[in-house]
Amino acid sequence: MQKAIDIKENTDKFEELLRYIESQDKSQGILMQTLHKAQEIFGYLPIEVQKFISEKTKIPMAEIYGVATFYTQFSLEPKGQYTVGVCMGTACYVKSAQLVLDRLQQELKIKVGETTEDNVFSIQATRCLGCCGLAPVMMIGEDVYGKVDPKDIPNILKNYR
Amino acid sequence: MALYRSHVLVCGGTGCNSSKSDMIRQRFEEKIIEMGLDKEVQVISTGCFGLCEEGPIVVIYPEGAFYSRMKIDRVDRIVEEHLFKGRIVKEYLYEESLDKDKLKSLNEVDFYSKQKRVALRNCGVINPEDISEYIARDGYLALGKVLTEMTPVDVIQVMKDSGLRGRGGGGFHTGLKWGFAAPNQADQKYVICNADEGDPGAFMDRSVLEGDPHAVLEAMAIAGYAIGATKGFIYVRAEYPIAVKRLEIAIGQAKEMGLLGKNIFDSGFDFEIEIRLGAGAFVCGEETALIASIEGQRGMPRNKPPFPAIKGLFGKPTIINNVETLANVPQIIINGADWFRSFGSEKSPGTKVFALGGKINNTGLVEIPMGTTLREVIYDIGGGCPNGKAFKAVQTGGPSGGCITADYIDTKIDFDTLTDLGSMMGSGGMIVMDEDNCMVDIARFFLEFTVEESCGKCTPCREGTKRMLEILDLITQGKATLEDLDKLEKLAINIKNTALCGLGQTAPNPVLSTMRYFREEYEAHVLEKRCPAGVCKSLLSYYITEDCRGCTKCAKQCPVNCIEGSVKKLHIIDQDKCIKCGACMEACPFDSIIIK
Ligand SMILES: Cc1cc2nc3c(=O)[nH]c(=O)nc-3n(C[C@H](O)[C@H](O)[C@H](O)COP(=O)(O)O)c2cc1C
Ligand code: FES
Numbered sequence: 001m002q003k004a005i006d007i008k009e010n011t012d013k014f015e016e017l018l019r020y021i022e023s024q025d026k027s028q029g030i031l032m033q034t035l036h037k038a039q040e041i042f043g044y045l046p047i048e049v050q051k052f053i054s055e056k057t058k059i060p061m062a063e064i065y066g067v068a069t070f071y072t073q074f075s076l077e078p079k080g081q082y083t084v085g086v087c088m089g090t091a092c093y094v095k096s097a098q099l100v101l102d103r104l105q106q107e108l109k110i111k112v113g114e115t116t117e118d119n120v121f122s123i124q125a126t127r128c129l130g131c132c133g134l135a136p137v138m139m140i141g142e143d144v145y146g147k148v149d150p151k152d153i154p155n156i157l158k159n160y161r
Numbered sequence: 162m163a164l165y166r167s168h169v170l171v172c173g174g175t176g177c178n179s180s181k182s183d184m185i186r187q188r189f190e191e192k193i194i195e196m197g198l199d200k201e202v203q204v205i206s207t208g209c210f211g212l213c214e215e216g217p218i219v220v221i222y223p224e225g226a227f228y229s230r231m232k233i234d235r236v237d238r239i240v241e242e243h244l245f246k247g248r249i250v251k252e253y254l255y256e257e258s259l260d261k262d263k264l265k266s267l268n269e270v271d272f273y274s275k276q277k278r279v280a281l282r283n284c285g286v287i288n289p290e291d292i293s294e295y296i297a298r299d300g301y302l303a304l305g306k307v308l309t310e311m312t313p314v315d316v317i318q319v320m321k322d323s324g325l326r327g328r329g330g331g332g333f334h335t336g337l338k339w340g341f342a343a344p345n346q347a348d349q350k351y352v353i354c355n356a357d358e359g360d361p362g363a364f365m366d367r368s369v370l371e372g373d374p375h376a377v378l379e380a381m382a383i384a385g386y387a388i389g390a391t392k393g394f395i396y397v398r399a400e401y402p403i404a405v406k407r408l409e410i411a412i413g414q415a416k417e418m419g420l421l422g423k424n425i426f427d428s429g430f431d432f433e434i435e436i437r438l439g440a441g442a443f444v445c446g447e448e449t450a451l452i453a454s455i456e457g458q459r460g461m462p463r464n465k466p467p468f469p470a471i472k473g474l475f476g477k478p479t480i481i482n483n484v485e486t487l488a489n490v491p492q493i494i495i496n497g498a499d500w501f502r503s504f505g506s507e508k509s510p511g512t513k514v515f516a517l518g519g520k521i522n523n524t525g526l527v528e529i530p531m532g533t534t535l536r537e538v539i540y541d542i543g544g545g546c547p548n549g550k551a552f553k554a555v556q557t558g559g560p561s562g563g564c565i566t567a568d569y570i571d572t573k574i575d576f577d578t579l580t581d582l583g584s585m586m587g588s589g590g591m592i593v594m595d596e597d598n599c600m601v602d603i604a605r606f607f608l609e610f611t612v613e614e615s616c617g618k619c620t621p622c623r624e625g626t627k628r629m630l631e632i633l634d635l636i637t638q639g640k641a642t643l644e645d646l647d648k649l650e651k652l653a654i655n656i657k658n659t660a661l662c663g664l665g666q667t668a669p670n671p672v673l674s675t676m677r678y679f680r681e682e683y684e685a686h687v688l689e690k691r692c693p694a695g696v697c698k699s700l701l702s703y704y705i706t707e708d709c710r711g712c713t714k715c716a717k718q719c720p721v722n723c724i725e726g727s728v729k730k731l732h733i734i735d736q737d738k739c740i741k742c743g744a745c746m747e748a749c750p751f752d753s754i755i756i757k
Pocket of ligand 1: 332443482664
């Protein structure tokens, strides 16, 4: 089940979103930016937020849900404090990125797309991060780790807990 | 403008940035102020230099000293010795750039000497966040020329004469495309720059946007003038925050100087550009899906015709070009079609940028004239495979392409030769593989990618690729039969012929091409239940050799308790229970566990 989000507690956030929606030129296809903005504000896209967008933009809810679920960057579930992204781009893959991912999943006891019990880490498999020279590459939040040896993962994770 | 005697160029591309080049730049600035040199030396953050393997990279002019693998604690000494006393710190230089103690110019270094930089000409040379540096390198000259001296028909003619073909993968003639859109009457037309860069192992468009964003803006305005559009969109992957930021800065500066906006160069021509973010869907790189995405819908492709040139964004005539295609345009306008045709091959003029990666010494971005051989790229520029391993194959074209083997290494690279070999130019990913890579596993990797990215609209792609993946899974687990191989091949050909868009039509390529060149490897998996490269986990077994001293460390680490043995006695792995996690091998202090 999705976690519901308290509308009263989050009025500031909803107002910020509303200001954004009102500032947009509606003739130019605004749904993608609006969802990006909403995700930036709320961290994810709960149903209440999608309904709110539907109400304010007059875009049918079905369409919004369709778009929100089509793109992998939009998340309907809250994410952990840190997203650990393992690059599964081709250059990293041929340099054994799969072993990095396996080890990470084993360490955190979760699978790709899931979040740890304590809400600290989520794992994501990403595409080329543009630093293939450092393959295999792993990112935690904004920090990039290059030439990752699966053995080092427990130590790297320690810095974040 | 102040005059400086020295310039310190610090790479601010994504690769170097990940290894903290930003902190290196800061330290340079601080130290330079400390030494009182800030009126004489300027520090600039540039785009990618291309040689990412040796990053973070710092180049100091006028000497052209190329410092590689920079570390923050080396900065002080470089400022003191090089910038203050004028003595280059040789031990920090990139090894190749020294020839018997003499500094070679960058163009003489092997990595750069065979390259020809057109699309990347400003990357690593200018500060991408300062429009005046772009202008100093003839920036916006082409736009000025077009608006004041040329008619739209002239512009399209020059593009046609140049023979420039789309660098986004299809290789369609850019001049022709513009020529289709120009005559269509409409109250509004659009120019779209495709910066979705979906190939999972490529980053050349990103480097152009990060290193030279104005070149793309200028080209879009030129395209707008040529087809009669006043509005442009850049569709960028949301995963490229640095590129987005630099584009925003560039658009702001161009507007301020009147190079975008109303009545540009007093010619009466208006052009505006807006950035739109993608959200992580590979299929949105396909032009009709991209249009749907900008319109705020699910990014699903539609049938063509009508082509976007007739009915595109919001139903209006639209042209879509790739970032690298556009980056070539201003140069063609300034230097002429003949100049452009002087590089490359007859049918594929000009240069192409490749993202060289995988098992190769010099990973990075290379721009070469079309017609350069694979051998030159892989050995002369790329420096061959590391650790003395044997080169096995190179994968081009990403998930739409295929593998090319050592037998074809003297092929001259262009759109047509690669297609003839069952691969593709694609957007320019070039991933080198050595003897330790399993080709079935690579095919499976790309297919898994397309299965995930299939939008689900047409059946061959949605269902067919899944079935193919299932068969590949069986093969890598040693459970497939020879009939399965035939079925796989048949399925692949059917999907290729019947899928709706380019994604499905090319998805089987990685499988077909590896089957064509590495059939014996597939058969080893099927008939002998063996993975020759030692990659496919299910086909491997861990064994403990006679060297075991019975320390029990492996047994303690084993997550499924499948190792038996007592202290100081030889241990044994129960093959039926083993999950092949490799934890025992890692734990063994005597290297007495091997994979067979
Ligand atoms: C599945 C698929 C993905 C694509 N991805 C990209 C991409 O990431 N970048 C790109 O420029 N073109 C991509 N293309 C090609 C575009 O559809 C289009 O041909 C191209 O942007 C046209 O620009 P060009 O003529 O300058 O190459 C893709 C095509 C398909 C079928
Ligand atoms: S493939 Fe991993 S950074 Fe490029």
